[in-house]
Amino acid sequence: xxxxxxxxxxxxxxxxxxxxxxxxxxxxxxxxxxxxxxxxxxxxxxxxxxxxxxxxxxxxxxxxxxxxxxxxxxxxxxxxxxxxxxxxxxxxxxxxxxxxxxxxxxxxxxxxxxxxxxxxxxxxxxxxxxxxxxxxxxxxxxxxxxxxxxxxxxxxxxxxxxxxxxxxxxxxxxxxxxxxxxxxxxxxxxxxxxxxxxxxxxxxxxxxxxxxxxxxxxxxxxxxxxxxxxxxxxxxxxxxxxxxxxxxxxxxxxxxxxxxxxxxxxxxxxxxxxxxxxxxxxxxxxxxxxxxxxxxxxxxxxxxxxxxxxxxxxxxxxxxxxxxxxxxxxxxxxxxxxxxxxxxxxxxxxxxxxxxxxxxxxxxxxxxxxxxxxxxxxxxxxxxxxxxxxxxxxxxxxxxxxxxxxxxxxxxxxxxxxxxxxxxxxxxxxxxxxxxxxxxxxx
Numbered sequence: 001x002x003x004x005x006x007x008x009x010x011x012x013x014x015x016x017x018x019x020x021x022x023x024x025x026x027x028x029x030x031x032x033x034x035x036x037x038x039x040x041x042x043x044x045x046x047x048x049x050x051x052x053x054x055x056x057x058x059x060x061x062x063x064x065x066x067x068x069x070x071x072x073x074x075x076x077x078x079x080x081x082x083x084x085x086x087x088x089x090x091x092x093x094x095x096x097x098x099x100x101x102x103x104x105x106x107x108x109x110x111x112x113x114x115x116x117x118x119x120x121x122x123x124x125x126x127x128x129x130x131x132x133x134x135x136x137x138x139x140x141x142x143x144x145x146x147x148x149x150x151x152x153x154x155x156x157x158x159x160x161x162x163x164x165x166x167x168x169x170x171x172x173x174x175x176x177x178x179x180x181x182x183x184x185x186x187x188x189x190x191x192x193x194x195x196x197x198x199x200x201x202x203x204x205x206x207x208x209x210x211x212x213x214x215x216x217x218x219x220x221x222x223x224x225x226x227x228x229x230x231x232x233x234x235x236x237x238x239x240x241x242x243x244x245x246x247x248x249x250x251x252x253x254x255x256x257x258x259x260x261x262x263x264x265x266x267x268x269x270x271x272x273x274x275x276x277x278x279x280x281x282x283x284x285x286x287x288x289x290x291x292x293x294x295x296x297x298x299x300x301x302x303x304x305x306x307x308x309x310x311x312x313x314x315x316x317x318x319x320x321x322x323x324x325x326x327x328x329x330x331x332x333x334x335x336x337x338x339x340x341x342x343x344x345x346x347x348x349x350x351x352x353x354x355x356x357x358x359x360x361x362x363x364x365x366x367x368x369x370x371x372x373x374x375x376x377x378x379x380x381x382x383x384x385x386x387x388x389x390x391x392x393x394x395x396x397x398x399x400x401x402x403x404x405x406x407x408x409x410x411x412x413x414x415x416x417x418x419x420x421x422x423x424x425x426x427x428x429x430x431x432x433x434x435x436x437x438x439x440x441x442x443x
Contacts, residue, residue, distance in 0.1 A: 010419065032073045042202025075099030080106050081104065117131050160172060175375045181211075197236055201224070230360050232361075251312055254309065258303075265341070266338065376440075393412060398429060
């Protein structure tokens with residue numbers, strides 16, 4: 001399918017379950033294995049497991065196009081074995097494509113790309129590497145859905161989002177890109193507690209939402225509402241000064257953060273306790289020779305939310321160290337190899353049930369049924385600055401009338417990024433470097 005990359009690029013498809021990397025670039029790789037990532041390992045998230053049943057035929061069409069384009073030797077859908085109906089449905093759908101279902105255990109973070117590649121293929125992505133380096137392409141379920149729509153000339157205008165946690169009516173919705181978090185929260189009946197914290201994403205990797213007026217992006221997977229006193233909420237709201245003070249004073253250098261780190265268990269030279277030690281004794285300074293391994297951290301949160309026995313912040317420290325290194329232009333040297341998969345890895349995977357209990361999420365671990373009918377909105381702010389890649393330049397002006405799917409932002413020539421499209425029909429009421437605001441009006 002020679003036109004697949006062009007159609008996906010025109011539709012503005014990006015990774016819908018992670019960093020938002022432009023999908024047309026991933027489709028340019030030469031790979032032997034394609035893995036559809038249906039693990040959805042973050043607690044409370046319910047998008048992909050429902051799409052795999054409700055939109056199975058659209059997903060099959062998208063996967064068939066990807067297989068025709070890449071000609072891989074093997075095709076897998078990776079999904080947890082507890083989802084028995086999905087396994088049964090997709091065993092039949094994959095057979096004509098020469099693919100099969102790979103059942104995953106119920107552990108976190110099964111959906112991490114590098115963990116997933118090893119679980120399915122036994123191949124280890126090198127430190128700071130990406131799956132195509134070992135001949136594997138990983139694609140999220142919703143991303144594949146958007147690829148299917150791109151084949152029909154439909155750009156990415158809507159996003160499937162789970163609204164869960166301490167809300168009145170948890171649900172999964174198809175909403176216009178650019179709808180506000182506040183509107184999402186209202187659609188789920190509002191918060192079920194007086195004091196709460198909102199996360200964009202799951203309770204492990206989600207980021208605090210500082211302003212509920214901010215817009216949903218193409219990479220938004222969930223809005224999780226947590227009671228203000230819960231473990232995850234307290235950690236999300238801890239200021240850096242307190243993180244630093246407690247990490248210096250309380251860290252026991254016990255190495256539990258390292259011993260349960262998913263990347264360390266794959267053999268990567270990421271020893272979180274050493275980063276903590278260097279930071280504690282070296283002051284608030286970051287030296288590449290002491291902290292370089294922080295660049296390998298994917299910020300999954302196992303060390304901080306599950307492993308640490310004294311409740312401090314190894315993930316937060318590693319993330320800050322990584323941020324400073326990247327800002328200084330430091331990159332992890334390519335070509336370095338790991339130590340090999342640790343022999344005790346399987347016994348140190350984190351069971352999802354135990355994680356939910358540790359986080360105090362038991363009362364909020366409820367179904368969030370998917371309504372496939374798109375939710376209307378009277379106003380959206382379509383982001384021009386994607387989670388990954390170059391910002392789009394606006395191609396509309398205030399006062400212009402647009403229809404759903406019309407381009408409103410284009411990627412600068414030669415830059416890595418994805419187009420932006422109007423997600424509702426209406427009039428452009430504001431254009432800024434960050435977004436294009438569209439207000440619905442009657443024709």
